[in-house]
Amino acid sequence: MRRTLGALTASTLILAPFLWLIVSSIAGQTDLLERPLHWWPEHVTLSRYREIFTGHEGVAAQFRSAMLNSLIVGAGTVVISVSVGTLGGYALARLTFPLRRTTLLSFLVTYMLPPIVLIIPLYLLMARFGLLDTKLGLIIVYCSLATPFALWTMSTFFGSLPVELEEAARVDGCTRLGALVRVILPLARPGVVATTLFVFLLCWDEFLYALIFTSTSDAKTIPVAIAEFTGRNAVDFGLIAAGGVLAALPPVLLAVVLQRHLIAGLTTGSLK
Amino acid sequence: MLLLPAALVVFGVVLWPAGRALVISFLDVDSPFPGAYPFVGLRNYTDILGNPRFWAAAQHTLYFTVASTTLEVVLGLGLAHLLAAPMRFRWLFRAIVILPWALPTIVNGAMWRWILNAEYGALNALLTQLHLMGDYRSWLGSDPFLALNMVVVADVWKNTSLVAFFLLAGLSAIPAELGEAARIDGAGSFRVFWRITLPLLRPTLAAVLVLRVIEAFKVFDIVYVMTGGGPASGTQTITFLTYLQAFSAQRFSSGAALAYLTVVAVLMLALIYLRLLRQQEMRAS
Numbered sequence: 001m002r003r004t005l006g007a008l009t010a011s012t013l014i015l016a017p018f019l020w021l022i023v024s025s026i027a028g029q030t031d032l033l034e035r036p037l038h039w040w041p042e043h044v045t046l047s048r049y050r051e052i053f054t055g056h057e058g059v060a061a062q063f064r065s066a067m068l069n070s071l072i073v074g075a076g077t078v079v080i081s082v083s084v085g086t087l088g089g090y091a092l093a094r095l096t097f098p099l100r101r102t103t104l105l106s107f108l109v110t111y112m113l114p115p116i117v118l119i120i121p122l123y124l125l126m127a128r129f130g131l132l133d134t135k136l137g138l139i140i141v142y143c144s145l146a147t148p149f150a151l152w153t154m155s156t157f158f159g160s161l162p163v164e165l166e167e168a169a170r171v172d173g174c175t176r177l178g179a180l181v182r183v184i185l186p187l188a189r190p191g192v193v194a195t196t197l198f199v200f201l202l203c204w205d206e207f208l209y210a211l212i213f214t215s216t217s218d219a220k221t222i223p224v225a226i227a228e229f230t231g232r233n234a235v236d237f238g239l240i241a242a243g244g245v246l247a248a249l250p251p252v253l254l255a256v257v258l259q260r261h262l263i264a265g266l267t268t269g270s271l272k
Numbered sequence: 273m274l275l276l277p278a279a280l281v282v283f284g285v286v287l288w289p290a291g292r293a294l295v296i297s298f299l300d301v302d303s304p305f306p307g308a309y310p311f312v313g314l315r316n317y318t319d320i321l322g323n324p325r326f327w328a329a330a331q332h333t334l335y336f337t338v339a340s341t342t343l344e345v346v347l348g349l350g351l352a353h354l355l356a357a358p359m360r361f362r363w364l365f366r367a368i369v370i371l372p373w374a375l376p377t378i379v380n381g382a383m384w385r386w387i388l389n390a391e392y393g394a395l396n397a398l399l400t401q402l403h404l405m406g407d408y409r410s411w412l413g414s415d416p417f418l419a420l421n422m423v424v425v426a427d428v429w430k431n432t433s434l435v436a437f438f439l440l441a442g443l444s445a446i447p448a449e450l451g452e453a454a455r456i457d458g459a460g461s462f463r464v465f466w467r468i469t470l471p472l473l474r475p476t477l478a479a480v481l482v483l484r485v486i487e488a489f490k491v492f493d494i495v496y497v498m499t500g501g502g503p504a505s506g507t508q509t510i511t512f513l514t515y516l517q518a519f520s521a522q523r524f525s526s527g528a529a530l531a532y533l534t535v536v537a538v539l540m541l542a543l544i545y546l547r548l549l550r551q552q553e554m555r556a557s
């Protein structure tokens with residue numbers, strides 16, 4: 001009984017702000033600015049969502065292009081960092097070479113390094129190569145965040161697989177690469193899935209780099225678009241709320257559907 | 273061979289810039305264009321240490337870090353117990369708890385900024401309609417300390433669920449028989465928690481605490497979107513100040529020096545943590 005009560009309280013505290021965001025995104029503008037506030041709006045409208053999906057100019061269209069940019073940048077970073085991290089993670093887990101432990105630890109340290117340290121020289125470098133405000137530039141810097149992480153999680157994951165399987169494959173005549181592709185990779189799929197998800201969410205959520213490295217709708221990602229619009233004075237909060245709900249949708253759906261993968265990845269990746 | 277691509281990426285976008293930032297922090301770089309900039313030694317560092325804005329930002333960062341991680345760990349512990357408990361609709365409860373973690377940080381900040389809005393915010397409406405408060409107030413715009421606390425609230429709302437899931441993993445590793453045996457011997461639930469669960473959970477607790485402290489220490493985005501550093505610079509954190517120095521004032525060297533001071537602080541935290549861990553292990557053996 002006490003537990004049910006606790007769970008109900010926790011759920012209410014968690015859901016209330018979230019529901020208010022959703023209600024705000026469909027409430028008419030007059031409802032939002034009313035005092036005293038009604039908790040359920042008199043006018044319900046989906047116009048903001050329609051505007052974001054079909055609008056040609058203004059903030060709504062910016063939200064759409066920002067979301068598209070976020071998708072492209074996230075996908076690009078996932079492809080590079082997960083493939084690089086899988087190969088490297090395997091090497092770190094299986095091969096013995098000098099300074100193996102040091103290499104592994106240095107990857108962990110780079111992951112903990114405050115991004116603001118890397119931003120200044122990267123900014124100067126990007127400015128020189130004309131990569132500021134491009135999606136490619138953003139993909140490159142996101143790899144600096146994602147690759148150490150992918151390496152670390154994948155090497156932990158490979159470490160948890162039995163060595164005997166590969167040895168058997170190699171006795172049967174597989175090369176090391178053959179054993180990796182035919183035997184280990186299929187087994188490592190849950191690890192790859194979890195890492196892919198985390199890297200994607202990392203990119204989707206990242207703000208500081210995106211704020212500094214992008215300036216127009218060519219490369220601006222969704223967090224930057226939302227933050228920028230929120231900071232203005234005369235604000236149509238309903239539109240921000242709609243943008244926020246849409247921005248929250250991919251990670252929330254992924255998290256709820258793939259709950260088990262995420263929790264397992266979360267704990268093995270960073271705690272061991 | 274397999275490691276080469278990884279080494280290239282990490283070297284290119286992590287180690288090289290990290291080294292370069294250190295060099296920049298000893299120069300006086302004041303524009304994004306390449307050129308010969310004068311070497312100034314430690315002057316950027318001494319300037320920062322003599323600047324009251326730095327100490328104010330350090331204080332805000334420290335307060336934010338201590339307040340948010342403490343609340344997150346305490347509330348997260350309770351939440352983890354609830355998540356572990358057998359109950360009906362547990363899958364639903366777990367799905368609800370994972371929501372704040374999945375919500376992008378910027379959306380979270382924008383959401384709370386709207387809830388805390390001085391004229392139209394839901395919190396003002398709720399508190400006045402329940403007659404807990406006479407009139408609307410400005411949560412983020414007048415009192416710097418109140419604003420800082422509100423940023424803590426928003427951060428706690430989002431990150432407690434992450435802490436809870438970490439601790440849940442730790443809890444499920446503790447054999448249930450231990451608690452049952454203690455109960456048979458007559459221990460109450462509080463004693464079981466205090467004497468058995470907590471000591472066994474200590475490694476997980478320590479790990480999650482350090483992770484959260486390091487994250488909280490670097491806090492930037494939620495401050496940016498909720499308060500923009502205000503009111504009266506009262507919510508400026510060290511990363512926020514670094515951002516202003518480097519990218520608003522174009523004083524890249526000063527920014528790099530500030531960033532390195534953050535690195536030193538984070539490394540010290542990591543060392544303290546390792547020391548604590550070793551002492552615990554020695555005491556245990």
